Amino acid sequence: MKKVFSFVAVSLALVLSASFISCKAPSGGGKDPRQEVSGKIGKYEKPYEVGDILFTDGSATAYKSGLTLTAEQKSKAIAVIYKVDGSKAYGVGLVHNKSGLAWCLYEAKGMDKYFSDIQCTPNQNAGWTFTGDTDGSDNFTKISEALGEDDDTGTPGNYPAFEFAKNYKNQANSHVSGTDYEDDWYLPSVAELYDIWTKKATVDAASALCGGSQFGNENIYYWSSSQFPSPSCSGWALPLCFYDPSYYYDYTKNRSEYFVCCIRVF
Numbered sequence: 261m262k263k264v265f266s267f268v269a270v271s272l273a274l275v276l277s278a279s280f281i282s283c284k285a286p287s288g289g290g291k292d293p294r295q296e297v298s299g300k301i302g303k304y305e306k307p308y309e310v311g312d313i314l315f316t317d318g319s320a321t322a323y324k325s326g327l328t329l330t331a332e333q334k335s336k337a338i339a340v341i342y343k344v345d346g347s348k349a350y351g352v353g354l355v356h357n358k359s360g361l362a363w364c365l366y367e368a369k370g371m372d373k374y375f376s377d378i379q380c381t382p383n384q385n386a387g388w389t390f391t392g393d394t395d396g397s398d399n400f401t402k403i404s405e406a407l408g409e410d411d412d413t414g415t416p417g418n419y420p421a422f423e424f425a426k427n428y429k430n431q432a433n434s435h436v437s438g439t440d441y442e443d444d445w446y447l448p449s450v451a452e453l454y455d456i457w458t459k460k461a462t463v464d465a466a467s468a469l470c471g472g473s474q475f476g477n478e479n480i481y482y483w484s485s486s487q488f489p490s491p492s493c494s495g496w497a498l499p500l501c502f503y504d505p506s507y508y509y510d511y512t513k514n515r516s517e518y519f520v521c522c523i524r525v526f
Contacts, residue, residue, distance in 0.1 A: 301336050307349040307526055311462040312341040313470060314351055314526060316439045323466035337470035338435050339524065342459045349526045352456055352463060353445060354472030355431045357520040361420040363483050363497045363513040368418040369410040370403055371513055374494035377402045380449045380486035388454060392489065396449035397525070399485035400426065421483040422447050425522035433471070445522040450484035452523060453500040460502065473521070475502040481509065481518045
């Protein structure tokens with residue numbers, strides 16, 4: 261049985277304004293806060309802006325058209341920043357799973373359970389805003405806690421999309437194993453996936469420069485860690501279409517053709 265969950269169409273103005281990234285110093289005569297460093301892989305001591313490429317030593321280089329990276333930089337790039345909120349920079353890992361993974365298996369205990377604590381609902385009256393649990397960093401833990409004595413999140417293979425993020429350091433070409441950034445990767449909420457989508461053009465260009473995965477413009481879906489916000493749809497979770505988020509489809513948790521990326525706070 262298929263049901264639909266309609267997202268609000270995004271205006272062209274929002275797409276254009278969200279995808280434009282400036283690499284210039286702040287306007288108005290303000291001092292550029294970015295601190296250049298020497299002896300580091302990147303140009304700056306840390307990531308500061310959307311599009312910054314982060315390296316294994318914590319340094320970063322701002323993406324811009326025409327930028328080139330050395331072989332060493334490509335081998336030690338780990339993420340592209342898609343959001344900066346105060347002192348926190350949010351980055352998406354360079355490796356996506358594009359072979360397709362299920363949110364959970366049909367036989368997993370979480371398949372038909374409604375997880376009220378990981379709902380993330382678009383607010384249709386205010387355009388692309390989201391209410392509920394917009395932070396996916398602890399959603400796998402919340403699933404474990406909600407299952408209680410039936411918790412099977414520790415059984416390998418039961419929750420493939422979540423396990424991809426949890427074990428991201430083991431993914432070939434992630435470059436994070438043995439670094440300060442090998443842990444704390446997670447499956448984003450649908451709100452966090454949408455944040456990435458608004459910056460997709462910049463994220464894809466920077467990731468391609470590093471030899472990483474791209475979201476592209478095809479009609480493809482990425483799993484979020486968010487529960488479909490309806491108790492009557494306990495067997496569904498929310499993916500996001502990276503061609504057009506207003507598209508809808510069958511969200512059954514055990515669908516295995518959806519793609520997966522993971523994110524982290526830096």
